[in-house]
Amino acid sequence: MTDDIRSSLRRRSLMQGMAGASAAALLPSLLPGAARAQAPATAAVNTTGLAVTDSTVTVGILHSITGTMAISETGSVEAEKLAISQINAAGGVLGRQIRSIQEDGASDWPNFAEKAKKLLVNDKCAAVFGCWTSASRKAVLPVFEQYNGMLYYPTFYEGLEQSKNVIYTGQEATQQILAGLDWVNKTRGSKTFYLLGSDYIWPRTSNKIARKHIEGHLAGCKVVGEDYFPLGHTQFNSVINKIKLSKPDVIYAIIVGGSNVAFYKQLKAAGVDLSKQTLLTISVTEDEIGGIGGDNIAGAFACMKYFQSLDNPNNKAFVAGFEKMYGDKSVIGDVTQAAYLGPWLWKLTAEKAGSFDVDKIAAASPGVEFKGAPEGYVRIHENHHLWSKTRVGKALANGQYELVYETAELVQPDPFPKGYQ
């Protein structure tokens, strides 16, 4: 199984030579000139018994490729493999080619913990790129802390967590929420908000932050309703009537999974015209639009840090590389891009630290910059989250977002926001 993956990766990395080289040409600072010329001795870069040889270093990929979460996590696996093949084509990390072992979390949280242990204890992976839901991250966190592994976690999430053993490449809640609310209040003059969500920790925590911000920081604004639905709920007609009755300026929706499709289809069928009714979501990426149908969500606004349509050279090279590897119709959402950052950030950190040792990687992480990120420049904060911009996009009928706003500066990650808990 791993041999298959390895050989197919090699094949892919050959195919990827062009794309990798062009990406590297855009980022001269990334060329590991010194490392390529003479790889440092294995004993020097690996003092803790990780799976590092003179020519390879082993990492793990841990996502669900079966079960209900496969729908979301497939894109992350693809992005991580793309990043690894590009890094290998550009000379690897500290002179070593990356070899990846992929395990299937199978949408089952205890299984995630078991597979994480296998990757750390049996395979001695120098880093693991993986997890998607908060539940899976919470399940593997004790494993990573006990066996001192390094996890690069890609999903935007509710915050309220920080670990030496995790780098969070997605946004924590305040990075995704505050700037979007400010924008909708300022540019569209919105005063009243209806908060919706699926009933679990991420939407609830996010809506709590949104409510505090609306009521405490936006003058004259108020929340006129707040509603939660069980995961997988498919009938939204009643709440749509409730929304019609309270006539909010903004519907703030954090509905996930299959419920999303039902919600937007029923919203349209109920005659709510998203070109007149402002709807702001933080849970619908280009990935989800595929299932919802572009026509059904066109006109809605999403607050993310990345859209496939971003117009910058890094992103063009990234999208081209992705399409070359996975086909022209590839859809790239916010989390997929964040997953792509993982291997690159790890590579840059390892080169900064001059070592694969997890303690040194953890210590060297703050301050690591990645100028080649598709979303634009990012930097790792002391709290192991990323400084990144918040962006608002408008959904188009073709399934893409059109960028309508981005923060001028990088937004500081604040996983434990004061006054919002």
Added chain:
Amino acid sequence: MLMGYSFGDLGSIMAMQGFAGLILFSVFVLMALGLAVIFGQMGVINMAHGEFMILGAYVTFLTSRLFTTYLPGAFGAYFFVAVVLAFCAAGLAGMAVEWLLIRHLYRRPLDTLLATWGLSLILQQVYRSVFGAREVGVDQPEWMMGAANLSESIQIPINGLIVMALTTLIAVAVYLLIFRFGWGKQIRAVMQNRAMAGAVGIDTARVDRLTFGLGCGIAGVAGSAFTMIGSTSPTAGQLYIVDAFLVVVFGGTGSLIGTIASAFTISQARSTLEFFLSGSMAQVVVLLTVVGILMLRPQGLFVLKVRR
């Protein structure tokens, strides 16, 4: 929350809310009917019911693709072709499953539960391998997606009306088939006393196969209809299965009238409660009430008088 709204507003909301309840009722009937036929008439607990629905949804998806490619002019009417194809595909698949799997387990009802659950996992993975793990977007003709404006402030979802029409059609057809035709008499005879039915010359194996096929076919129609209101993904069937079982068990197994009455009760309760409470709380209250009623009346709302 009734403060500060005009009577006009409240009136139109109540009208729309009434329709929301009726649409939910139709959705419940449609998803539970196939299960009720199989569970009620054959005593088989079909855990793969949701996956047969998704089969219908994928057939609809493929039909929409076919029409976009080869018959773009007739796209507006593709849905009706898709419903028929979904019925046939799910029905045939059901008959194949009955022949391969279920008929060996009639004397062991709990084993059918495990076997069909395994089947549902297998089908999910098959869908995932064939169609990919991501949701597929099923394009609908524009006329099916909008709202009908009854007055300036009353809008009724057209796709809800289509579901209601489809449900009525299927329910009437099933009623006629089971209670008015000879074949239905055979089904009921087999259900009530398999050995005696066989003794008087009814081909019980054939009746079983056709009944199972009918139940799965109705599931396929439901899946096809739900592409208008929900998602189409390998695991989407799981979203419906709990509600479907709830309706069938609450209604009393073996009674199609019970299924319809129970769908009506549950849908009205949920749709009303969701308006006044949060969605999750409404679910909790409905489930608690159902549990309470089933404790008092374990056989469900309606029960057929059968000599056991």
